[in-house]
Amino acid sequence: MAYTNNNKGLRINEQIRVREIRLIDDEGNQKGIVPTIDALRMARDEDLDLVEVSPNANPPVCKILDFGKYRFEMEKKLRDSKKNQKVLKLKEIRMQPKIGPGDLDTKAKHVQEFLDEGNKVKITIRFRGRELAHTELGYGVLQEVLKRLTSAYVVEKPAAMEGKFMSMIISGKAKTTSEVKSNA
Numbered sequence: 001m002a003y004t005n006n007n008k009g010l011r012i013n014e015q016i017r018v019r020e021i022r023l024i025d026d027e028g029n030q031k032g033i034v035p036t037i038d039a040l041r042m043a044r045d046e047d048l049d050l051v052e053v054s055p056n057a058n059p060p061v062c063k064i065l066d067f068g069k070y071r072f073e074m075e076k077k078l079r080d081s082k083k084n085q086k087v088l089k090l091k092e093i094r095m096q097p098k099i100g101p102g103d104l105d106t107k108a109k110h111v112q113e114f115l116d117e118g119n120k121v122k123i124t125i126r127f128r129g130r131e132l133a134h135t136e137l138g139y140g141v142l143q144e145v146l147k148r149l150t151s152a153y154v155v156e157k158p159a160a161m162e163g164k165f166m167s168m169i170i171s172g173k174a175k176t177t178s179e180v181k182s183n184a
Contacts, residue, residue, distance in 0.1 A: 011052040012067050013040060021052075021062040033059060090169070092122045097137040104141070108148035115153055115172040124167040138166040146170075 011017075016036055023031040023039050026048055034042075036050075043050040043064045051070060054061035091114040093107055114121045123145055125138035142159050152173035159168040 011055065012049050013043070016040075016050060016052050016060070016062060018060055020059045022057065022059050024053075024061065024063045026064045036062075039064070086118070089119045090122055091119045092124060094124045094126060095141065096126055096128070097131055097134065097141055099141060104144055105148065108145050111145060111170075112149055112151065115149070115151060115170070118172060120156065120169055120171040122167055122169045124165050127164050127166070132164065135161060135166060142166070142168055 018036060020033050021036050021039055023034040023042075025031055025042070026046060039062060040050050046064065048064050049067035050062050051065055051067055052060050052062050093111055093114075095103070095107055099107070111121050111123065123142060125141055127135065127138060131137070139159055146153075146155075153170045154173050155168060155170050157167075157169040159166055
């Protein structure tokens, strides 16, 4: 069976150029070290493909199998593994050191929502002009935001100045297994 060069780095059939290979047949039994020509003949007799599964071994390991079916299974595994991944997003909340208590409540509420969704949050204070002489005000604002959060959190990066900005990164605390069981 001929396939295009879209084999994701796997060599099949005539693309295998070594003289001898370690062969595994279609039932998973090891046949030992076999000349590549004989292995190709065995694969064709069974109407299957010879696929190099471990090219770095000495000699390379090849398997007799249906390559189309094998490729489909590999793509299916890849899709399933992507489905189970949780993508962490970094959300940012910006404010100034001269922020009123009502606005601070609103910003803290947004931070809380982001943490509840499982995102990391970067809280940034922007200093303009003479405000840079009073960076302790920005630090106070960050501490006020943390006081107003209702759920547990972890400070991943403490408050630090970066040019005209002071920022910190927080994330929600991971639930323990007992908390997960009690919520179920």
